[in-house]
Amino acid sequence: MAIASSSAADWWRGAVIYQVYPRSFQDTNGDGIGDLRGVTGRLPHIASLGVDAIWLSPFFRSPQADMGYDVSDYCDVDPMFGTLADFDAMLAEAHRLGLKVIIDQVISHSSDRHPWFVESRSSRTNAKADWYVWADPKPDGTAPNNWLSIFGGPAWEWDGVRRQYYMHNFLSSQPDLNFHNPEVQEAVLSTVRFWLDRGVDGFRLDTANYYFHDRHLRDNPPLVPDPDATSHDAPDVNPYGMQNHLYDKTQPENVGFLRRLRAMLDEYSARATVGEVGDGARSLSTVAAYTGGRDKLHMCYTFDFLGPEFTAGHIRRCVEKFRAVVADGWVCWAFSNHDVIRHVSRFARNGAERERVAKLAISLLAALRGSICLYQGEELGLPEADLAFEELRDPYGIRFWPAFKGRDGCRTPMVWEQELPHAGFSLGTPWLPVRDEQRLLAVDAQEGVPGSVLEHYRQTLDFRRTHVPLLDGDMTFLNFNQDILAFTREKDGERLLFVFNLTRESQSVHPLEGVSEVLPMPGFAATFDNGEIRLDALDAFCGRIACRSAESA
CATH class of the missing domain: 3.20.20.80 (Glycosidases)
Incomplete structure (x- = not known):
């Protein structure tokens, strides 16, 4: 192969x-x-x-x-x-x-201990003053807007030296860089x-x-x-x-x-x-x-x-x-x-x-x-x-x-x-x-x-790694029932059928296209017999089927 x-x-x-x-x-x-x-x-x-x-x-x-x-x-x-x-x-x-x-x-964002931020927060006029997201408070002293930090609380931290807020999407010690600069x-x-x-x-x-x-x-x-x-x-x-x-x-x-x-x-x-x-x-x-x-x-x-x-x-x-x-x-x-x-x-x-x-x-x-x-x-x-x-x-x-x-x-x-x-x-x-x-x-x-x-x-x-379609081959879903995930992968003359049972009950399906060869998937017990795929709970099946290009020919 x-x-x-x-x-x-x-x-x-x-x-x-x-x-x-x-x-x-x-x-x-x-x-x-x-x-x-x-x-x-x-x-x-x-x-x-x-x-x-x-x-x-x-x-x-x-x-x-x-x-x-x-x-x-x-x-x-x-x-x-x-x-x-x-x-x-x-x-x-x-x-x-x-x-x-x-x-x-x-x-x-960087750490607040990064030299860039240490300089930026030192004044409003230094060379890196605009390297982070700084904003004036609202007239009542509150944050510039309603943005929130993922780690909890407002996305703004007050700095007493600059008398401005700086933005942080995460911790207050992780100030956001100003990519507009x-x-x-x-x-x-x-x-x-x-x-x-x-x-x-x-x-x-x-x-x-x-x-x-x-x-x-x-x-x-x-x-x-x-x-x-x-x-x-x-x-x-x-x-x-x-x-x-x-x-x-x-x-x-x-x-x-x-x-x-x-x-x-x-x-x-x-x-x-x-x-x-x-x-x-x-x-x-x-x-x-x-x-x-x-x-x-x-x-x-x-x-x-x-x-x-x-x-x-x-x-x-x-x-x-x-x-x-x-x-x-x-x-x-x-x-x-x-x-x-x-x-x-x-x-x-x-x-x-x-x-x-x-x-x-x-x-x-x-x-x-x-x-x-x-x-x-x-x-x-x-x-x-x-x-x-x-x-x-x-x-x-x-x-x-x-x-x-x-x-x-x-x-x-x-x-x-x-x-x-x-x-x-x-x-x-x-x-x-x-x-x-x-x-x-x-x-x-x-x-x-x-x-x-x-x-x-x-x-x-x-x-x-040893089946070409799984690298970047085409993928097509098949319709069985809502409990079964089934699709084909195809490339360079090889077409594979995958059927996954993600439920806790046995399932069986009859693929519309013939399976020419069963490819044993490691660790699974699914079987194919008389055109029927039988899967245990949390089971999987793979088989080789005819390529669409071959069918059309």
Whole structure:
């Protein structure tokens, strides 16, 4: 069987990307925090999965108020993670193993300790006075408008020196850069070039639709709830979700900046960008604007699959909406990341279902048209860790506890060796605890074990890689019933039929087209007999059928 491949420049199209959260991946110096040397040492594990690239969450210099998403120096490594030399060694080893390296770029805002902001807040007349979003108070001293911070409260913080408010979409220690200022754009692009010159293969753009704000600082209107929305900006307990964010993000000027960014990347060979777009009901139209025309972002991901729903109808609606709205763009699908409850805990109804759900989820993800992103530990079927309030480190969770427990439950350390202290993550006390429930799922407990979630991931990604249609082939949905997700993938003379039963009951279907060959999918027991496909609960089937081109001939 031929190995699916794309051109060197388009390596990202259909790629499988593995997200590494460095502070929780592997600690090598005993301080309880993962580091770049730890990433380097564990790259063989990542490569063994059969992925194409890694995405590294922020490792830049930072006060760590938001776990590195508050950057104080875009061109250096925070000492807790190592040095630039450590990064270079990690990059070289990844490339030796055939892995591309994508790094986070958090450029919508900086830390309040970044030298740019320190200078900006010092007066209204300094050289960087307009590098951040400053505004005068209303006559009664209140904030300039009604914009809210995702992390709670107003999106404005008073500064006594300038006697003005500055804008922050997240923590008050994360002031927003003023992208309306051309000097800011130049400075930000220069930091991106720094890493391009160092040899990175691409960038994950944090909050890619937050770069610009409305110049007139108009109030956001209230949100009219959309029952058909598949993506939301914030949990229900957060009043941020009560506004229609027309003016504090997703401004038309953003498109022009993304073109500038893409033009710079195109000066280098085979580089790629993946943008994070959190824009509620408008997410797909925003993705269309940001990826269409091949002159802006290469691909984006939204929050559509990051919620609690794991049904055939939901998956199909999300994919069909994307295809209807995003004509020539590209999507990156994911069920988990560092910001949401791990998907086996969201989708499984009980602990007994977790392994089955973990296998079904990756098999489904691998069959979809688009690139896919995996989050560290999901290849082990790790559930969300249950943490006490006293153990939380996430400011988001601390702010909205107990209605919202934050993001620490998905950020607990990777588990490597079942019997070692802290499951082999660190010889010191980890920054977040390792629960026994996760320790039992460690890599060494699943390595080489037939039927384990880890081996299922390897087999599934090998299946995806060795079938040409799964890279970027056409995708066509088939109609059976609302409980069954069925579609074909076709390219270069091969047409595959996929049928997924996401229910807890057995199902059977009679495909209208003949199955010429059953392709065993790892870990599933679906059968085909006398023209009928029979699926157990949470089961999947794949078969080869005649190509449409052959039928018409």
